[in-house]
Amino acid sequence: KLDFHPAGRHFLQIPGPSPVPDRILRAISYPTIDHRGPEFGALGLKVLAGIKKVFKTQHPVIIYPSSGTGAWEAALSNTLSSGDIVLMYETGHFATLWKKMAEKLGLKPEFLGSPGSDGWRHAVSAQRIEERLRADSGHAIKAVCVVHNETSTGVTSNIAAVRRAIDAANHPALLLVDTISGLASIDYRHDEWGVDVTVSGSQKGLMLPPGIGLNAVSPKAIEASKTAGLRRSFWDWTEIIEMNKTGYWPYTPNTNLLYGLSEALDMILDEGLENVFARHQRLAHACREAVRAWGLEIQCADTDAYSPVLTGVMTPENMDADVVRKTVYERFNMSLGTGLGKVKGRMFRIGHLGDCNDLTLMAALAGCEMGLRLSGVRLAASGVTAAMDYLVSPAGSSALKA
Template sequence: TLDFHPTGRHFLQIPGPSPVPDRILRAMSLPTIDHRGPEFALLGKRVLSGMQKIFQTKHPVVIYPASGTGAWEAALANTLSPGDPVLMYETGHFASLWNNMATRLGLKTEFLGLPGAEGWRRGVQADMVEKRLRADTQHQIKAVCVVHNETSTGVTSDIRAVRKAIDAAKHPALLMVDSISGLASAEYRHDDWGVDVCVSGSQKGLMLPPGISFNALSPKALEASKTSKLPKSFWAWDEMVDMNKTGYFPYTPNTNLLYGLAEACDMLLDPQQGGLEAVFARHRRWGEGVRAAVKAWSLEIQCVDPAVYSPVLTGVMTPEGIDADAVRKTIYERFDLSLGTGLGKVKGRMFRIGHLGDCNDLTLMAALSGCEMGLKLSGVKLAGSGVQAAMDYFAGHPAPQLLQK
């Protein structure tokens, strides 16, 4: 096979898996230990309490040796029963996949959303959720499922507003949130926002390789799990939550990924670095810089509502007649840079630039240079230099922690 790029580091600028910091790679290279031995319990307790801080919850967090899709299934299987009506909201490709899964599991889903292309360019419309729940006077709907950061489009959703909508309708449905790509990059507050189950994964903001995923619970979700009738065994919360109290897991956990997770929690929560608030600010600033580039190119951003621009990734639409995947291929082959493909309805119409994981201003500048060169090579007429605009933004807006020094 042809090795296009024998030297230098590949630029993994897809919106997950994200680049893994060396500190985490080193932590994961430790010898695998006995998962029933005394040393393991310390690791187990460390990652479980670390993840409670990352989710901002006092309630249990469950860790699965599985990708995010597994944790999606766990959220539904632990709380619902066959035939339960569930309200899901279409923000993009991942919301659609979760909806498909719920249907396959035997739930009666209703897929709410804005008509046409609009739905994939805006966040969850909380007023639509409220209206639908008010109409459900018999309280048949058992859960409302929304995606916090829609990775296929670069649009976030206001989860607090969805909670308010459910409360305003005085509806008892559970609120389930997919923050697989939001957690540890975009602001997320589990208890404060009143979320019942949050699903997340390792390969995005947590800066780990793929392979572990999470459910953050609420007391109401735990209560629902006692009567839920969907079949579950591997995913069942009860044994997990019970054994986790002593730092152990009912079946073999992903030990080396947990070493990495412990390191990631230390990095993300480090008070010297400003903790989670600094993490959220860092990604907001990177999003601003990347969008400054896209605007200078005069290309369209997939998200049309500035209030919900994603701090995790930016979806860039290519002009009519330009295949976004052909642009991505050129950029990959020429500059060793991977960008996210358009998924589902927007395939070929957009590409995605990730600003998550082990990034900094200069790695993002390199990624934007690759984009700008590749767009030009693909015959896209650019209004101006996005690279210059992003340099101006980053130089003109020092990172918050540098301002404090």
């Protein structure tokens, strides 16, 4: 509960759901229409064509009325059979949840561990994937599943490198990628990187409320779905892909979220995908400048794997990160992401994704800085000043556009 009656807007600085722009909220409020009527088909075709541009694919993208977890299940159940071995990689909490799901579905996940004893601070090692696939001369491994942007830690993995590793090992495994928190924030190329199924969701870079799950699928994945033995009905791609050809769905789609998606696609494609990516990189850079100035550690230990979407901030040994979050919430009406699973209490997460600009970030950093001070954390210097210095520097100014 807040200590006072809050004026102004709540600051939603968790790494998704991200704030929904007014334009999108207004679009979502239009009257719901007949999902079998003529107007609907035009909307369906528009969003299906637009979302392909965001995934950088020529192939079908399936839109489910689900959260991201549903889209995870759809990816596995459409391509695999009971008992199949899948190679997964422990980048953090979400990779761990996806692995648990694979087990529940009757798959046999093999989990490559997070390298180093500090845990959950590193990106996927493509080399370790290549070594494991080379050792699998009988091709028992049917899929490689990795999380592109690990939302629990703020670590982004190199998917092109994972593709090269699979090719170098000359292995036929499918490549399944979760970019639930990366899509429309970080450069992503479904076709060029040879990804077979990309899983995503609405509530992060797409700036929508939760409630849309996405699968972008390759021809190889569609071929695999013809013989994949896992039971599925609602998630089955076949009928959806067929009906999507005319802009319709076999069930009642979430019409109002599709209005929102249509608006979000207009906003993202008007700004230009590459500009959207550059904006995220720049704000993330400013955020890291702040964390370093405070004298605190960034959760991501690989300097080439910093996430443009969120920054994980480790608190000093004696400081429960959730105490800082609670202070920030109660005093400044701002939500920060909690540490999940293994890193609970050890770090908090600052989201800088979606509808975020210089001043949004500066306000968020000011809230963090004041919250850290109120919680008794001794800061080396002002992170707010360091972030501002970067934003107005020549480097920060030239990074404004792609």
